[in-house]
Amino acid sequence: MHEFSIALSIIDIAEEIATKEKADQIQSIDIEIGALSGVVLDALKFALKITVEGTILGETQINFFPISGKAVCNDCNLRFETSDLLAICPGCGGGTLEIIDGKQLRVKSLTV
Numbered sequence: 109m110h111e112f113s114i115a116l117s118i119i120d121i122a123e124e125i126a127t128k129e130k131a132d133q134i135q136s137i138d139i140e141i142g143a144l145s146g147v148v149l150d151a152l153k154f155a156l157k158i159t160v161e162g163t164i165l166g167e168t169q170i171n172f173f174p175i176s177g178k179a180v181c182n183d184c185n186l187r188f189e190t191s192d193l194l195a196i197c198p199g200c201g202g203g204t205l206e207i208i209d210g211k212q213l214r215v216k217s218l219t220v
């Protein structure tokens with residue numbers, strides 16, 4: 109489960125920021141999770157629940173912001189939402205798409 113390594117890197121980021129801000133506590137952290145990131149939200153929540161104990165995020169409110177996947181068709185330029193990396197364009201049936209949103213998994217903001 110790579111959600112565990114993602115959870116650990118989120119903790120790393122949080123600890124880095126806390127050190128920089130000289131904070132010994134983080135109130136809340138907002139995490140953007142794209143529909144096309146390949147990360148299963150429930151698995152990540154579970155991984156975080158286990159890994160944050162005793163870390164800077166132990167008492168932190170963790171908020172998740174799902175980002176829907178968006179693609180643009182290279183053939184007809186149609187933009188559409190998708191949760192499938194191998195989607196087919198609903199406009200022209202073409203398969204050459206560029207994913208323009210939804211692949212990210214990142215710490216959006218953090219309150220100390």
Ligand SMILES: [Zn+2]
Nearest residue numbers: 181184197200
């Ligand atoms: Zn198309």
